[in-house]
Amino acid sequence: MRTYCEECGKEVETRIITKRESYDVCGETIEVDAQVLVCAECGEEFYSEELDNATLVWAYNEYRRRHKLLLPEEIKKIREQYGLSQRSFAKLLNWGDKTICRYENGSIQDKAHNSLLLFLREPENMRTYLTENEVALNERQKGKLLAIVEKLEQNEEYRAGRRFLNLFFTKVPCEENGYRAFDYDKFCAMVLFFAHRSTELLKTKLMKLLNYSDMIFYKENGISISGVRYAHLPYGPVPENFDILLGTMAADHIAYIEVFYDNGYEKHQVIPEEEMPEGILSENELAVLERIYNKFASFGSVDISNYSHNEKGYMETKKGEIISYAYAKDIELI
Ligand SMILES: [Zn+2]
Structure with a gap:
């Protein structure tokens, strides 16, 4: 990107440097590796809204990690599983009108609020809360909510499936999963996106597309996006426990792998069985998938594999090791 530099008095090339910066989050000093846009010639710093926002989100996430606080996305998920609007959820909790809205948009929540949200994540606890507290909902709203709680409680198969997956994936957001607890629904939506977009999608290429999408986002x-951890394997970065994930997706009739032979070579093609689900991925997330798809549209499995071998995160890790999202800042794609 070129921009005008006041110091140099002319239009210059820019580059992005990493710089240790301190942020004040709720009265606490948080240090983060900030990405800063600078003049390639004199080093003068330029303002970049996009980079500044990302740095701020990192600082906030680091604060949440230190204090074991739920992430905005997780708060939204708890509310949505009960089919409640931000307003009615706040009302149910006896909080101010805008409180949930602020939390979902990134404000740091009060510790006591966080504990109540964690407690209410389990449907059984929501039932207890509804029956033992005087709640500011009318009978009709309360009945509707209890019906949803019942449905969630009875969905044992769903819960058993989740418990199974939870054994293999980290539930605590950290730098290794990109500060998101593993999200099976989002992962499936990403696979379906690429499988439907491509005429013939091979498993090896899919793994790289998923990795670049998560890293760039x-x-x-x-x-x-998915909360998946990526491991360093000989053919490039691969989602951790990828075979378990694909097996679960095949059992759920979401997508499966078909093996065929081409000139004596074994090829593993991804076959989608479902349409791309609506409302699982945000517009921002979809925009990144689209960019990644276009960037690598003409790349074969081998090309993209070679390409990914040159990433710093891949070069600086050994076989079997997790490639932290901290390396994402070194990826220069688009
Ligand atoms: Zn300059």
Whole structure:
């Protein structure tokens, strides 16, 4: 990107440097590796709204990690599983009208509020809360909510499936999963996106597309899309426990792998069985998937594999090691 530099008095090339910066989050000093746009010739710093926002999100996430606080996305998920609007959820909790809205948009929540939200994540606890507290909902709203709680409680198969997946994936947001607890629904939506977009999608290429999407989204927003951890394997970065994930997706009739032979070579093609689900991925997330798809549209599995071998995160890790999202800032794609 070129821009005008006051110091040099002319239009110059820019580059992005990493710089240790301190932020004040709720009275606490948080240090983060900030990405700063500078003049390539004299080093003068330029303002970049996109980079500043990402740095701020990192600082806030680091604060949340230190204090074991739920992430905005997780708060939204708790509310949505009960089919409540931000207003009615706040009312149910006896909080101010805008409180939930602020938390979902990134404000740091009060510790006591966080504990109540964590407690209410379990449907059983929501039932207890509804029956043992005087809540500011009318009978009709209360009945509707209890019906949803019942449905969630009865959905044992769903819960058993989740418990199974939870054994293999980290639930605590950290730098290794891009500050998002593993999200199976988002992961499936990403796979379906690429499988439907491509005429023939091979498993090896899919793994790289997923990796670049998560990394680039993290670089720009301070959070990953799927919460998957990526491991360093000989053919490039691969989602951790990828075979378990694909097996679960096949059992759920979402997508499966078909093996065929081409000139003596074994090829593993991804076959989608479902349409791309609506409302699982945000517009921002979809925009990144689209960019990644276009960037690598003409790349074969081998090309993209070679390409990914040159990333710093891959070069600086050994076989089997997790490639932290901290390396995302070194990826220069688009
Ligand atoms: Zn300059």
